[in-house]
Amino acid sequence: xxxxxxxxxSLTSKAVVMNDSRILGRAVIKSKxxxxxxxxxxMNLALADARLARDDVRYCVGTGYGRDKIPxxxxxxxxxxxxxxxxxxxMPSARTVIDIGGQDCKAMRLDASxxxxxxxxxxxxxxxxxxxxxxxxxxxxxxxxAMADLSLRSKHPVTLANACTVWAQADVIKYLHDGIxxxxxVAGVNNAMAARMxxxxxxxxxxxxxxxxxxxxxxxxxxxxxxxxxTVRLKRVRRDDxxxxxxxGAALFAAEKAAGARR
Amino acid sequence: MRQATKEYPFDWMLGSAFAxxxxxxxxxxKEYRTTLRYVPYFSGILSxxxxxxxxGAQFTSLCxxxxxxxxxxxxxxxxxxxxxxxxxxxxxxxxxxxxxxxxVLSAMMHLTYxxxxxxxxxxxxxxxxxxxxxxxxxxxxxxxxxxxGCQIDMVVTDTPGVCDTNANAFAFAAAYLKKxxxxxxxxxxxxxxxxxxxxxEDYRALVRFLEExxxxxxxxxxxxxxxxxxRRQDDIAAELDDLARMVPNPVPVAFSFLVYAGRFLFGGMxxxxxxxxxxxxxxxxxxxxxxxxxxxxxxxxxxxFCYIDHYAQSMRLWGMxxxxxxxxxxxxxxxxWSPSSPYVSQLAKQAAAxxxxxxxxxxxxxxxxxxxxxxxxxxxxxxxxxxxxxWLEDTLGMAKLYSxxxxxxxxxxxxxxxxxxxxxFTRDTEKAGYPTHVMYADAFDExxxxxxxxxxxxxxxxxxxxxxx
Numbered sequence: 001x002x003x004x005x006x007x008x009x010s011l012t013s014k015a016v017v018m019n020d021s022r023i024l025g026r027a028v029i030k031s032k033x034x035x036x037x038x039x040x041x042x043m044n045l046a047l048a049d050a051r052l053a054r055d056d057v058r059y060c061v062g063t064g065y066g067r068d069k070i071p072x073x074x075x076x077x078x079x080x081x082x083x084x085x086x087x088x089x090x091m092p093s094a095r096t097v098i099d100i101g102g103q104d105c106k107a108m109r110l111d112a113s114x115x116x117x118x119x120x121x122x123x124x125x126x127x128x129x130x131x132x133x134x135x136x137x138x139x140x141x142x143x144x145x146a147m148a149d150l151s152l153r154s155k156h157p158v159t160l161a162n163a164c165t166v167w168a169q170a171d172v173i174k175y176l177h178d179g180i181x182x183x184x185x186v187a188g189v190n191n192a193m194a195a196r197m198x199x200x201x202x203x204x205x206x207x208x209x210x211x212x213x214x215x216x217x218x219x220x221x222x223x224x225x226x227x228x229x230x231t232v233r234l235k236r237v238r239r240d241d242x243x244x245x246x247x248x249g250a251a252l253f254a255a256e257k258a259a260g261a262r263r
Numbered sequence: 264m265r266q267a268t269k270e271y272p273f274d275w276m277l278g279s280a281f282a283x284x285x286x287x288x289x290x291x292x293k294e295y296r297t298t299l300r301y302v303p304y305f306s307g308i309l310s311x312x313x314x315x316x317x318x319g320a321q322f323t324s325l326c327x328x329x330x331x332x333x334x335x336x337x338x339x340x341x342x343x344x345x346x347x348x349x350x351x352x353x354x355x356x357x358x359x360x361x362x363x364x365x366x367v368l369s370a371m372m373h374l375t376y377x378x379x380x381x382x383x384x385x386x387x388x389x390x391x392x393x394x395x396x397x398x399x400x401x402x403x404x405x406x407x408x409x410x411x412g413c414q415i416d417m418v419v420t421d422t423p424g425v426c427d428t429n430a431n432a433f434a435f436a437a438a439y440l441k442k443x444x445x446x447x448x449x450x451x452x453x454x455x456x457x458x459x460x461x462x463x464e465d466y467r468a469l470v471r472f473l474e475e476x477x478x479x480x481x482x483x484x485x486x487x488x489x490x491x492x493x494r495r496q497d498d499i500a501a502e503l504d505d506l507a508r509m510v511p512n513p514v515p516v517a518f519s520f521l522v523y524a525g526r527f528l529f530g531g532m533x534x535x536x537x538x539x540x541x542x543x544x545x546x547x548x549x550x551x552x553x554x555x556x557x558x559x560x561x562x563x564x565x566x567x568f569c570y571i572d573h574y575a576q577s578m579r580l581w582g583m584x585x586x587x588x589x590x591x592x593x594x595x596x597x598x599x600w601s602p603s604s605p606y607v608s609q610l611a612k613q614a615a616a617x618x619x620x621x622x623x624x625x626x627x628x629x630x631x632x633x634x635x636x637x638x639x640x641x642x643x644x645x646x647x648x649x650x651x652x653x654w655l656e657d658t659l660g661m662a663k664l665y666s667x668x669x670x671x672x673x674x675x676x677x678x679x680x681x682x683x684x685x686x687x688f689t690r691d692t693e694k695a696g697y698p699t700h701v702m703y704a705d706a707f708d709e710x711x712x713x714x715x716x717x718x719x720x721x722x723x724x725x726x727x728x729x730x731x732x
Contacts, residue, residue, distance in 0.1 A: 080723050116727045121720065203686070 003258055004046065004057045005250025006039050006073060007082065008066030011102025011130050012215060013038035015046035016247040017057065018255065021089070025050025026244055031102075035066025043072065059258035061250040065103075077253050079246060080108060080119050083213060086249030088114035090237045091211040098201055098226070098234075099245065100193075100216035102130040107201045120204045127165050128196030130215055133222075135165055136189040139172045140182055147186050151221030154187035161192070168192060187221060194225025201230060211235045213245035264382045264409065273383070273406040274413055277371055278330025284309040285327040288320040307577030308375045315517055318545055321538040322521045326371070329528045334413055336361040342416040342477050345407065345436055347400070347429055348523075348596070349638040350421045350447075353493055353531040354631055357486040358473050363415060365432070367527050369402030369707050373574040379709055380405065392435045397677035398707040399571075400432035408439055415440060417476050419469065421447035421635060425645045428677050445472040449636060451646035453653075454614045459633075466632030483624040489531035490627055493634065494619050496526060497601035499539040504593070505605045506546045508665055512565060512590040513549030515556035517581040518542050519593040520572060523639070526599065559588050563731045567667035568594035569658040569692070569699075570674045570681055573706045575714040583718055587731065592665035595657070600637040610660045615642075615652045648684040655691055662697050669730055671721075673702040676711060700724040 002024070007014045009031060017025040027045035032038045039062070047054060054072070062073035063082040070076070079101075087097040088110060097108045105128045106121040122128055137144045151157075158175050161167040168189070175185045193216070201210075212234050216222055223234050240248070283302060287295050287309065295313065299306040312319035336343050344355055345363045352362040373379040380398070383405025388394045390408045392401065406412045420433040423446050430446060437444030447465050450458045474480055500522055507514045521542060529535035546556065555562045566589050573580040584591050600607060600616045607616040617633040620626040636642070648654045662670055670692050674681050681688075689699040700721060705711035725731050 078719075078723050078726065080727060119723070119727060 001058050001255065001258055002052060002056050003251050003254035004043065004060040005082070005247040005252070005254055006043055006060065006062045006064075006070055007079075007244070007246035007250060008035045008038050008042075008062065008064040008070060009102050009246070010065055011134070012243070013042040013064070013066075014244045014247040015039075015042040016244055016251045017046050017050040017052060018248075018251040021252070021255070023240060023248070024052065026241065026247070028241070028243055031066070035069040036071050038066065039070040039072070059254040061254040061257065063246050063250045074254070075257060077250060080106065080116055080121075082246045082249030082253065084108050084110055084116035084119075084249065085114065085252050086245035086247070087211060087213050089248050089252060090213065090239050090242060090245055091209065091235055093209040094211040094235065095207040096201065096204070096210040098197060098210065098212045100128070100130055100197065100212070100214040100222075102215075105129050105197060105200060107197075107204045109204055109207060118204060120200055122196075122200055127168065128193060128200070132165050132168070132193060133189065133216060133219070135169055136172055136186075139169050140176070140185060140189075142182065142186065145218070147190065148218070148220040148222075150183045151187040151190045152224075154181075154183040156184050157187035157191055158184050159191075160188045190219065190221035191225045193222050194229055197222070197226055198229035201226075206230055206232055208232060209235045211237055211242075213237065213242045215243040217242035264386055268382050269409070269411065271411075272413065273372070273403075273411050274330060274368065275334060277368070277375065278327065278334055280305040280309070280375060281323055281326040281330060284312065285320070285324040287313070288323065304377070305375060311517075311578040311582065315515065315521075316545065318518065318521060318538065318541045321541045322525065325525055325529065325534050325538050328534055333361050333363065337414060343414060345415045345418045345433065345442075347420050347422060347433065348527045349425075349429075349641045350419060351530055351631065351635045351638055352527070353489050353634065354470065354473065354486075355419075356531050357489045358477050358479055358481060360416075360473065360477060362528070363407075363413075364527050365403045366399040367524055368406075369399050370524070370574040372402055373707050373709075374576060374578060377576060379576070380707060381710055383409070384708055390439060392432070392439075395428075395677055396432055397426070397428040398675045398705050400429060401677075402707050404432055404436055407436065415442055417443045417445070417473075419445045419447075419473075421449065421638075421641060423448040424451070425449055425641045426678075426680050428679065443472070443476055445469055447635070449641055449645050452650075453636070453642065453645065454651070458636075462632045462636045463629050466635065467628060470628065481624075483627065486624070486627050486631070487621045490619050490621050490630060492533060492536060493531045494601075495536050496530065496539055497599065497619075498603050499536070499543050500526070500597075500599060501601060501603040501605060503539070503543055503546055504598075506550050507592050508605065509550060510666060511553075511555035511557070511562040512592060513554060513556050514542075514546045515549075516584045516589075516591040517578060518546065518556070519591060519597040520578070520581065523596040555590065557588055557590060558585050561588050562590040563588035564668040564725070565590035565592055565666060566669055566671050567592050567658070567662045567665055568671045568673060569654070569661075569688075570595055570672050570678075571706050572596070573673050573702065573704060573714070573717065575709060575717075579714055579718075583721070587722070587725070589725075589731075592661070592667055595643065596639045598639060598657070598661065600642055606661060606664055609664055612652070612660075644680050648688050649691065654681075654684070655688055658688075658692060659695050659697075662692070662695075667697065669698040669700065669725075669728065671700045671702065673704060673706055675705045675707060698724075698728040698730060
């Protein structure tokens, strides 16, 4: 049975098409100003990737901050639930999931069956979110995707404010003016991000296995920083792209709903 | 601050809104609905109160009466005192002083205006008062600092040693406005002979200050009258509190707010007593039918708010609880430690309760000192959170007594006395079996976190913890 999940986030939109818990197609795009436009575009790309048409999809679940504005979904489900489910699919042994989204970051604890047991989220400030990294990359004049490799070359990482994105950006500019090597500043940015996330995760309580989802999970510098601070190894997500965890979770919910409806 | 905000005194504006609301009650439903279209700015709060029926109408009238008293105080030869919610207004009324309760005014503004108190909060910063302070005082205080409120004659508070941001707000106000200032302070232990002596002596110094400021001597008969009224209010509140223990809870969700707001404004005054009686009538009628106070009639879970509520425009907190079918068994603000309260008898906390002995002036002063020392917050957050009679013990006691399914914390980011201990506190409540949700919002300032985001997080919590069957 073909099902789909669509995750319209503040920075990127993701869509996944699945059949029997197997991914047939996926897509990630930069979110557009209007959530319904993001949803249409990303879903069309995912369907094209799966070589399917909209009518082939039996049930579709939407999630993310724009979920209520997606016109073609059968149901909207909150991000926490979808990310928890998607993370469990990506990493079946995961009990603690760290998810860094564009404008929020969250840590979730899963029970043995994969249900979200508890969560903490920080949505007061851009610090500790994907937007934080994006702003810093822009200030440094480097590609977001290059930040992981750059930070690994650092010898003397700088210390940055991690409570406020604007102040951290001011620090970055000052360090650049002072002639500090870019890789040391990038490492400082990744460490600031890791420190922010570690505080949040400790608040929830760390229970292995720990995994990370969201676009920032592709940044090895942040992962290394979190591992160092939490003194726990983060299991690397290899089954698929960690950025599409929310969309995968939505599609898995869609499969359950469709099966329920069929019964 | 926008020119429009400076155009009219803010307390007069609020008073006019509530006076209009009170008059609307005498019209037909059709007249009422039509009039709402002409007051779009206030229609949210007026309809939220109107929908509560007779108690809502009485509360609207009570607020209108409070503002009338406040705005006419000078003409009537009465003094005014800026004060705090955890300072019992009883002694002020006994000396014909009109209390200006900053926190209630901040809450009223937030409940009424779309922009809340944002401009006044910022004005305090412009005047030099720190933005890391508590928004509950700062909201209304900004209006007074900007000269947009009625005349304040003196400043009295009782929070040093309990809440530094509160105490500093009043100290700042007194210095900035050049007004006489008195502060009671409290020892960290509640039940202790030394604390009792301290409360009594400190309170007598307060009375001397008030007599000096008003040029009047405290009249024992007037004080007795006020204390008798306090006793009547205590009894009604205790009965409501007792009814709230029933399953389903027959007390509508918003009543708790009406109880404490009424008591903070008119504690010891008959205006509040009749409003409380109207709440009790509704709750009793529901109880007689075995009906829930929720509009849906079906209580799916019940929540105890371990600190304060959220004052989003048009009472949306209570609207949300009602919509979700969550019975609300009050917050710390609604729990007055009178001897007749169910939590005093059921939790065997007689020593922590206040007394009201009206035999003579001395016993009455002791009583009012004791009452004041048991007001919300100064009673339970004066010492370590896990000490006897303090925050944790009270919360777990209330949660058990009221059969709460979960506990919710909401406060303000400036509240260091609770935020400082919150992690340990929630660890303990969770360990005791109560899923605990922390709202990261500011009860008085939606710029910190929008109501929509606050609601979404709350709903996420009840869903993830499977609290709504």
